[in-house]
Amino acid sequence: MGIRGELRGGWERGRTLAADHPLLVDIGVALLVQGAMTMPFLVPRAPGLPPATWAAYGLSTLTVVPLVWRRRAPLAVLFAMLAANALYRLTVDGPGQPLPYTGLVAVYTVAALSGPRARLLTGLVLMVAVPVGVWLNTRSARELTFSLFVFAAAYVFGRLTDARQRAHRVEAEQAAARERARIAREMHDILSHAVSLMIVQAEAGPVAVRAAPERAEAAFDAISATGRDAMAQLRHMLGVLRDGGDDTGGTAPREPQPGLAALPGLLDRVRGSGLDVVYRIEGEVTPVAGDVEVTVFRVVQEALTNVVKHADARTVTVRLSYSKHELEVAVTDDGRAAHAVTRRGGHGLVGIRERAAAHGGSAAAGPGTGGRGFEVRVRIPLSAAAEVRA
Numbered sequence: 001m002g003i004r005g006e007l008r009g010g011w012e013r014g015r016t017l018a019a020d021h022p023l024l025v026d027i028g029v030a031l032l033v034q035g036a037m038t039m040p041f042l043v044p045r046a047p048g049l050p051p052a053t054w055a056a057y058g059l060s061t062l063t064v065v066p067l068v069w070r071r072r073a074p075l076a077v078l079f080a081m082l083a084a085n086a087l088y089r090l091t092v093d094g095p096g097q098p099l100p101y102t103g104l105v106a107v108y109t110v111a112a113l114s115g116p117r118a119r120l121l122t123g124l125v126l127m128v129a130v131p132v133g134v135w136l137n138t139r140s141a142r143e144l145t146f147s148l149f150v151f152a153a154a155y156v157f158g159r160l161t162d163a164r165q166r167a168h169r170v171e172a173e174q175a176a177a178r179e180r181a182r183i184a185r186e187m188h189d190i191l192s193h194a195v196s197l198m199i200v201q202a203e204a205g206p207v208a209v210r211a212a213p214e215r216a217e218a219a220f221d222a223i224s225a226t227g228r229d230a231m232a233q234l235r236h237m238l239g240v241l242r243d244g245g246d247d248t249g250g251t252a253p254r255e256p257q258p259g260l261a262a263l264p265g266l267l268d269r270v271r272g273s274g275l276d277v278v279y280r281i282e283g284e285v286t287p288v289a290g291d292v293e294v295t296v297f298r299v300v301q302e303a304l305t306n307v308v309k310h311a312d313a314r315t316v317t318v319r320l321s322y323s324k325h326e327l328e329v330a331v332t333d334d335g336r337a338a339h340a341v342t343r344r345g346g347h348g349l350v351g352i353r354e355r356a357a358a359h360g361g362s363a364a365a366g367p368g369t370g371g372r373g374f375e376v377r378v379r380i381p382l383s384a385a386a387e388v389r390a
Helices: 002-020 022-042 054-069 074-091 101-113 116-137 141-211 213-241 260-271 290-311 339-344 348-358
Strands: 276-282 315-322 326-333 362-367 374-381
Touching: 002 022, 022 054, 022 101, 054 074, 054 101, 074 101, 074 116, 101 116, 101 141, 116 141, 141 213, 141 290, 141 348, 213 260, 260 276, 260 290, 260 315, 290 315, 290 326, 290 348, 290 374, 348 362, 348 374
Parallel strands: 276 315
Antiparallel strands: 315 326, 326 374, 362 374
């Protein structure tokens, strides 16, 4: 396993180096092709064949040199290679090659990197150049069939490479879009919750200063605690996005995202706004995966934020119900059921549904029992893969 990991790491480092230095890759390809082109000049030649001269070797090298610029100008490199090959065939009687190496690389590059017009022009040129080259060489149908096949194969491999690269780009763009949506959802939940509680406490502060100064002090303490908690969560999230560490060169410590253990603290902060919060756990508590815990925390946080902002409620109940196959989260208040209409226009319920769907679950929101109050209910399946052994 260790050797496989080292090999995989070496392969990934090689791919990164190739992506960062494409010119070095093209030089390496040219040198590899030059090595293959050199082999017929090194092996002993049969009696009666003309000797391998330096002039012939120089012209064969001239057909390889344009490959260094194959990514910058694929079509121009193809035409330069065809011209150099024609010059080699018409001016010297040098060793032949078992495969048209330079032509195959040039055709592959055009198919992988060029647009439709360049590819069409390449096909038309090959339909003329290949038969002419065979006629100048052996004039055999077998060589013609073989040449057409290998050039077609090079073209197909180039198109497959282009399709794979396009698929990777689309996948990367989709992953980036999902990550942007996740970050936006996290920031919305953190800031909306903190700002809503701070506004409620700030509005109650002036009244409390005149009526009960000790309550005003508690309100200001709650504002401070809520702000510090929001800043800590934002620092954690931005720290995950940032690659750099601290000034000492080490990695800055990062706290985990809030989970079920952080729910009591969240409820205490909401209670500080004057809302009576009841917390209930039903069923046998089952350990769940960390990402599920984060989802439950954010769902409860967003639901409580909406209660504080819109419900005008006195009491809210947060209930976690464990069963064998799922975890149900319900947040129910006794305020105005009509605030559901207000909440449809925001991102809160949309974010709750997206979080539930990310785990294969579902979310529903609407008036509470008997049309009184409002309830947010989320069900998350607890599959064997998602459970964590205690």
